[in-house]
Amino acid sequence: MSGQQPMLQADGVTKTFQVGSRFRPGGIQHVQALTNVSLEVYAGETVGLVGESGCGKSTLGRTLLRLYDVNDGRILFKGRDITRLAQRALRPLRADMQMVFQDPYSSLNPRRRVGDLIADPLRVHGRRSEKEVQGRLHELMELVNLSPEFLTRFPHEFSGGQRQRIGIARAIALAPSLIVADEPVSALDVSVQAQIVNLFMDLQQKLGLTYVFIAHDLSVVRQIASRTAVMYLGSIVELGETDRVLHRPAHPYTAALISAVPEPDPQGNIRTRTILRGEPPSPTNPPPGCRFHTRCPIAQDRCRVEVPQLRPLEDQHSVACHFPLEEEAPGRA
C-alpha cells in the first residue's frame, strides 16, 4: 500500500478560525483548529480519525473535502493540488468525494421527498435523462437495503437508522471514490449502529470505496478502520495500523483514551482504569510545547518547551511524542 500514490494527501495543513470582533470584549480570538496536520489516505482503505471534542477531527474531515479553505499547507486529491482551487473548479471533483453527516435528523431537508434528496446529486452533476435517474435511484435503494417505495416519502417518516441509510445513498449516488463519514453512527441507537457499520463495510467491498471515518467511539473505529489517526487539540498525535494503535499505543494520550473507554466486561470496574485528570485546554489558547503536557502523566521539561513532530516509529506507525511508550499494555489491570 505504501508504494503507490495516495488518493488523498494532506501536507502540513493548518486551519485557524477567527472568533469575535474588535468591538466586543476579548477582541479577535484565533481558534487553532488544525496545526500542521499531515495524512495520507490510500485507495480502498479506511482511515479512522478519533479524538475528543475540540481535537479538530471534524474540521479535518471537512477541510480534506475543501469545504473549508486552508490557511497553510497543501491538499492533494488523486495527485492534483486542490488547496487553492476555486469553488467552481472544484465542482466536477465533488462528484468524486462525498460526505456522510452525523445527525440524520438535520442533514435531510424535511420538506423534500426522499427520492428528490437522493436524486439531487444526479441531477446537478449528470447529464442524465429522468429515466436513468429513476433507474439509478432504485439501484441505490437496493444497495442500502431500503425498499424503493420509500422514495416518495418524507424524511420524518423514517427512523434514525433509515435516515442515515438515505444519507448514505445520497453520498454514493455519483459513485465517488472517497467518502468522509463524520460520526455517522454516533446519533443512532446501539442496536442500529451495528447495522450501519455493516452497511459501510458492505458498500466498501461492493463499490471499492475509500473512507475517512471520523468517530469518537473507539470500538466502532476498530471495527471498520484499517489505519487510525488519534488527534488532540488540532494535531495528529499517533497514526498507524488500527490494532497496533489501539492495543499497543505509543502516545500517552492514546493510552489514556483507550483506558477510558468503558467496555461491557462482566468483571469490569472503573477503579482499575487509568483516569486522565483535568480537561482539554481551550483551542484558542493552547499550551506551549507539546499540547498534551498539561495532562500527561509522563511529561518532562522538554515537553513544556518543544513541540513534538509526528515521526515514524516503525513501518506504518508514527507518533508525536518525545517519550513514546514502550511496548506494554496501556494501564489496565
Place this chain on the structure above:
Amino acid sequence: MPADMAVPSSGAAATPSPGTGDTLLDVRDLCVSFRSERGIIRILENASFTVGQREILSIVGESGSGKSMTSLAVMRLITDPNAIITGTITYKGRDLLKLDPREMRDLRGREIAMIFQDPMTAMTPVYTIGWQIEEQLRAHQKLSSKAARARSVELLGEMGIPAPARVATRYPHQLSGGMRQRAMIAMALSCNPSLLIADEPTTALDVTVQAQILELIQRLRQDFGSSVILITHDMGVVGTISDRVMVMYAGIIAERGPKPLVLAQPSHPYTLGLLNSIPPMHGERPVRLPSIPGSPPSPMGRPAGCPFQPRCDFRYERCGTRPPLFRNGAQEASCYLAERGLPDWPHERAIRAKGTAA
C-alpha cells in the same frame, strides 16, 4: 412446575446484592400511560424493580424503552395532565404515589435527587452555580446565607472542582461540560440524599471526562452512602460501575440481575443481541458485526405479545403472548426460552438453523 418457575412480575423480589442490606426503593407494577387523541399510549408497562442500600442499579435501554420515564415517575416529575400513573413506589416504607405534593416536594432533593443528561440546559442560565446550590440547601435546611455558601463551596471541592470558591461565582455557560456535570452532582448531593438518579449523566461528555464522572459516581457509595440508579444506553458504562443491571425494551423489563451474570450470560435475546452488536475492543474482529435487524418500536407501534418478537432470532409461536419474568437463580428474563433455566444460545441457534421448531 419446575422449581425455578417465575413468580409473575408483580411479586418479583430483589436479589440482595453484594455489600447491601435493606431495600431502599421498591417499585411494583409501575405503569405510565398518556391520554391522546389516538387513545391511550402506554409508555411503561408493569415495571417492578428494587434498589438496595448503597447499590448501583443500571437501567439500560434504547429509545422508546421507557427508561427515562421510569425515573421521572419515581420522582413524580411527570407534570403532563394527560399522564396516567399506576402502581406502587415504596421508598423507606412510604408509597410515593400516595403522597401529597408538599410531602413529595420535601422528599425531592433531600431524600431522592436527580441529575440529567445535559448540564448546560439543566441549570438555570441566569443564576450562578453557587446560588443554585444554595437554593437547594436552603429549601430543605435552615441555613444562613453564609453557611449555605460555605457548604456549597465545600461540595464543589469534594466533587473534584479546582478553585471551588471561584467556580461558585460563575454561571453555567462559563464552565466546561465536565465541570458543569460535577457541579450538578454537587447540587444533587447537597442534602445528602439516600438515592441519586442519574439520567444519562455522561452521554454528552467526552470519554476521558466520562471516566472521571463515572469514577465519581462510584465513589458516592462510600463517601456519601447513597444508592444510585444509573440510566444509560451504553453497555460499556454498565460494565464499568454497576452492581445490578435492568435491561428495558419497549416499556417492559427484558432482563434483570447482577451485572457479572447478565453480561456474561444474558438470558434474554435482546440483551444477547445488544451485547453482540457492540464491536469488541479486543480479540478477533468479526467480519460482519452481528446486528439486531429493524429498530426499536415507538410507543404507538408496539406489537402485541412480546414486544421484541419482530426482531428476535429466536421467536416461536408462544411469543404471541406476553411472557412474564422467569427467574433463574439471581437473573430474571421475560422470555419463554428462560422458563426452564438459563437459555443455551448456541443450542437455540442450532435448532433454528436446522429448521426444527422448539
Place this chain on the structure above:
Amino acid sequence: MLLPTLRRLAEMIFVMLGISIVVFLIFFATPGSDPAARIAGRNASPETLAQVRHSFGLDQPLPVQYFKVMEKLFVSRDLTSFVNRGQKVIPAVIEATPVTLSLVLGAAVIWVIFGIWVGVTAAATRGTVIDRALMFCGLVGVSMPVFWVGSVANLITQSRFHHTWLFHWVPGLGYTPITQNPWLWFKSLVIPWITLAILYIGLYGRVLRANLVEAYQEDFIRTARAKGLSETRIMFRHALRTSLITFVSMFGLDFGALVGGGALLTEVVFDLPGVGRLTYQALQSLDLPFIMATVMYSSFFVVVANAIVDIAYAWLDPRVRDAR
C-alpha cells in the same frame, strides 16, 4: 460591564449624529421644493422668505446649512416657527415634555404590573378557562385602537355617566401640572393612563404567557422541581426571571417610543398638551421647524431607549455578557 456600557453610549452618539443628518437631508435636500417656503409657511411674504433664506443660509453649501440648523436647534435654541407666528420651538417642546412623561410613566406602571399579572396567571393556569379568558381579553385589548378607546372613555366618563358615583370625579379634559395641583393632576390622568395601558397589557400579557409556557418546557425547570422547590418559587425565580429578559427588552423599546411622542393619539383625544399633540398639530399645519424639532426629540428617546435596553439585556442575561 463598564467598558461595554461606555462603548454603547459612544455608539449612541454616533447614531444620533447619523439621524440628525438624515433628518436634515430629508427636509432640506429633497429636490424639487424650496425649504424656505416650507419653513416660512404657505402665505409668507417675499420679505419673510428672504429673511428665512438668510437666517438658514440656504444659498450656502449643504454642510453649512446643516450646522446652522443644528445650531438653532441645540445651541441658541431660537428656532422659530413661522406658521405659529414666531413661537419659539424648543421651549415649546421642553414645556410639553413633562406632560408626555406623566402620561407614559403612569401608564407604564399600570401596564407592567397588570401585564405581569396577566402573563403569570395565564401561564400558571394554562389550558384552563382562566387562561383562555385572559388571552381573549388580551387580544381584545390589543385590537381596539387607542383613539377609539379614548373617545369611548371620554363619552362614558365625561358625558354619559359623568354624573354617576363612578365617574363624577373625572375632571374636564386637559392637563394640570403636578406642581400646581397634585390631586387634580392625578385625577385628570387616571382615565388616559388606563386607556393607554389597555393596549400594552394585552400585548405584554400575551407575550409573557407565551414566553413562560416555553420556559416551562426547558430542562432547568425540571431540575428546579427535582430540587424540591415550590411551584411558586419555580414560577417567579426561574421561569419569570428568564422570561423577563424579553419582557424588559420590549418594554424599553415601547417606553422609549412612547416618551418620544408615540402617545400622540392618546394626547389628542384627552387634550393633553404633550409632545405627541405638538407633533400632531405641527403635522396638520405643516410647520417645518416644529416637525424637525419633534422628530429629533423623538429619535433621541428611541436611541436612548435602545441603548438602555441593550445594557439591561446584558445585565439580565449573563450569557450575553460573554458572547463574542
